[in-house]
Amino acid sequence: MQAVFIGIDWGTTHRRASLIGADGTLLSERADGEGALACAGRFRASLEALVAGWPQADAGLPVVMAGMVGAAIGWQAVPYLPGETPLSDLARHLVRVAEAPAGRRWSIVPGYCLRGASDVDVMRGEETQLYGALQMLGPGASDGCYVLPGTHSKWVRLHRGRVTELRTYMTGELFALLRQHGTLASAMQTAGSNAAAGLQHADVADDPEFLRGVAAAAAGPALTHALFGARARVVTGALAPDAAAAYVSGLLIGAEWADAQRLESRGEPVRLIGEPALAALHAACARHHGRGLEMLAARQIQLAAWRALANQDIP
Amino acid sequence: MQAVFIGIDWGTTHRRASLIGADGTLLSERADGEGALACAGRFRASLEALVAGWPQADAGLPVVMAGMVGAAIGWQAVPYLPGETPLSDLARHLVRVAEAPAGRRWSIVPGYCLRGASDVDVMRGEETQLYGALQMLGPGASDGCYVLPGTHSKWVRLHRGRVTELRTYMTGELFALLRQHGTLASAMQTAGSNAAAGLQHADVADDPEFLRGVAAAAAGPALTHALFGARARVVTGALAPDAAAAYVSGLLIGAEWADAQRLESRGEPVRLIGEPALAALHAACARHHGRGLEMLAARQIQLAAWRALANQDIP
Structure with missing residues (x-):
């Protein structure tokens, strides 16, 4: 099978490269921890090492990169597209990497910036x-509400x-901060050695304290008060220290869902693009709020994107 | 003037001892950084050093301590009082320090624990x-709403x-965490070298970005979304990095006021017990929400407490 395209999902801390064949087959895949933060000052060498042995150099294959590689902290700051730009036009807005050697077709996918009356958000x-x-779903059937959970969880319409709404939540980042520092860290310390264990581990979805956190968040308190409430419940014996991480996880993910219920009059199902562990937590939130949740596997979605871009005219 | 009483406000990171005379005069005062965290394992020696030379040993003066000295992380874990206990009964609920030598009248003021239908809070x-x-105000005139700002900001009715309502917000702690760690820390890095500078510095109250943060919080978004909004405004150039700390400070303190407006139908003035720098920030919030704010200086309030306790029968 002839290789025709290389797509790289290049985030802050990890990256994954996919070699796509002429019929859309995934011919080969490589992933490592060389995220944008780790590659500062040596992006070109790092890319060449990642695709070494793949037929990109001689065949002039397009190499398309998405993610924080295009941020100010990344290889090359690529300006955001406005929400009005249709997603189907993405290929024609790819930005060539200035540092690319002659004959190499290296480009970066621009992110989006959505401006509201009083706020702004980016992806x-x-x-x-x-x-x-x-x-994957088609232009009409893809209409609706999406959640892409993670360090910076995205809610999108x-x-x-077109991307008509975008709200980002620092859910995973704040959870990791609270696990590692401050007065809640000691309360949560027995729940696991991994700083993100409470959010990453699917078992939390079955923990009654996770659901209690979701319910507490649904009332819409200031999060700084709800978080102190976790501490107050621990010091008064109402919350076991080894369940505190599950409760805080429920507060943080539950705050996303409380916002979604408050801001959206439509009760339609939410589509989740993500990994199974986080999907299970969001499924529990959806049940609490009486919403449907459709799972879309992140890997399959990413491949669908690379396959479609492989069929486009790439600069 | 004969000394009759020693009161010590002994918090997590600092303490202040006041020597009170027979007519209520403050005869002497000592403050240092020997908070409860620093004194683990040596509270007795640390107390004796603090009051060395003061007439407590020979005269059998009561030494009354308040604050985290009575927490599990402190000298001796003192059980909380329930909200039903009148504040005027505080003296009779003081708990003797088990480690006190014979003849020393050392005691600790218990905190309060308030339980609601679904939550619990402590002070x-x-x-x-x-x-x-x-x-200072008397039993009738003291009725009303109070804010005691700080690391863990308290809203009290x-x-x-009696203490009939209590809500704690991790305002100062979360601000310090976000200043020191994570993706917002770099956005806020130019605003001062002190991790808490943005909250401590009264100038912030006049910063338009502080007021913008207060206004953004008033709409009641999930705080994790509002915090990412600070980052989005910085990366899109809408917020200068050196004003980001003021904006985040406005979001966090503003979240307290948004809660107060949402939870309290009464529009009565709020009384603030605290230091001038934080008082200025809360005054700006009060103006935004059309509420009155009465300032009560924390030092004067603390002295009023010690003077009153000096006239009580202390165990």
């Missing part, structure tokens, strides 16, 4: 997943192939 | 300040000398 990398969802 | 140290406010 880098998720636009490629949404492009994949659009390809697609309408006719 | 240690603030009950003594509220007792001081009750003494007093009614007929």
Whole structure:
């Protein structure tokens, strides 16, 4: 099978390269921990090492990169697209890497910036997943509400192939901060050695304290108060220290769902693009709020995006 | 002037001892950084050093301590009082220090624990300040809403000398965490070298970005989303990095006020017990929400508490 395209999902801390064949087959895949933060000052060498042995140099294959590689902290700061730009136009907005040697077709997918009346929000990398969802589901059927959970969890509305709403939550980042530092860290210390264990581990979804956190968040308290409440419940014996991480996880993910219920009059199902462990936590939230949740596997969505881009004219 | 009483406000990181005379005069005062965390394993020696030379040993003066000295991380874990206990009964609930030598009248003020239908909240140290406010204002005039800002900001309602509502916010702690760690730390890095500078510095109250943060919080978004919004505004150039700390400070303190507006139908003035720098920030929030704010100086309130306790029968 002839290779025709290389797509790289290049995030802050990890990256994954996919070699795509002429019929859309995934011919080969490589992943490592060389995220944008780790590659500062040596992006070109790092890319060449990642795709070494793959037929990109001689065959002039397009290498398309998405994610924080295009941020100010990445290889090359690529300006955001406005929400009005249809996702289907993504290929024509790819930005060539200035540092690319002659003959190499290296480019970066731009992120999106959505401006509201009083706020602004941004994404880098998720636009490629949404492009994949659009390809997989089609322009009409892809309409609706999406959640892409993680360190910076994204809630998105697609309408006719455009990103019409975007809200980012620092859910995973704040959980990791609270696990490692401050007065809640000691309360949560027995729940696991991994700083993100409570969010990463699917078992938490079955923990009654996770659901209690979701319910507490549904009332819409200030999060700083709800978080102190976790501490107050521990010091008064109402919450076992080894369940505190599950409760805090429920508060943080539950805050996303409380916002979604408050901001969206539509009760339609939410589509989740992500990994199974986080999907289980969101499924529990969806049940609490009486919403449906459709799972879309992140890897399949990403491949759908690369396959579609492989069929486009790439600069 | 004969000395009759020693009161010590002994918090997590600092303490302040006051020597009170027979007519209520403050005869002497000592403060240092020997907070409860620093004194683990050597509270007795640390107390003796603090009051060395003061006439407590020979005269059998009561030494009354309030704050985290009575927590599990402190000298001796003192059980919380329930909200039903009138503040005026505080003296009779003081708990003797088990480690006190014969002839020494060392005791600790218990904190309060308030249980609601679905939540629980606690305070240690603030009950003594509220007792001081009750003494200063009288049992009827002290009715109303109080804010005691800080690392763990307390919102309290007093009614007929009882604590009927209590909500704690991890405002100062979360601000310090976000200043030191994670993706917002770099956005806020140019705003000052002190991790708490943005909250401590009264100038922030005049910063338009502080007020913008207060206004953004008033809409009641999930705080994890509002915090990412600070980052999104910085990366899109809408917020100067050196104003980001003021904006985040406005979001966090503003979240307290948004909660207060949502939870309290009464529009009565709020009384603030605290230091001038934080008081200025809360005054700006009060103006935004059309509420009055009365300032009560924390030092005067604390002295009123010690003076009143000096006139009580201390165990």
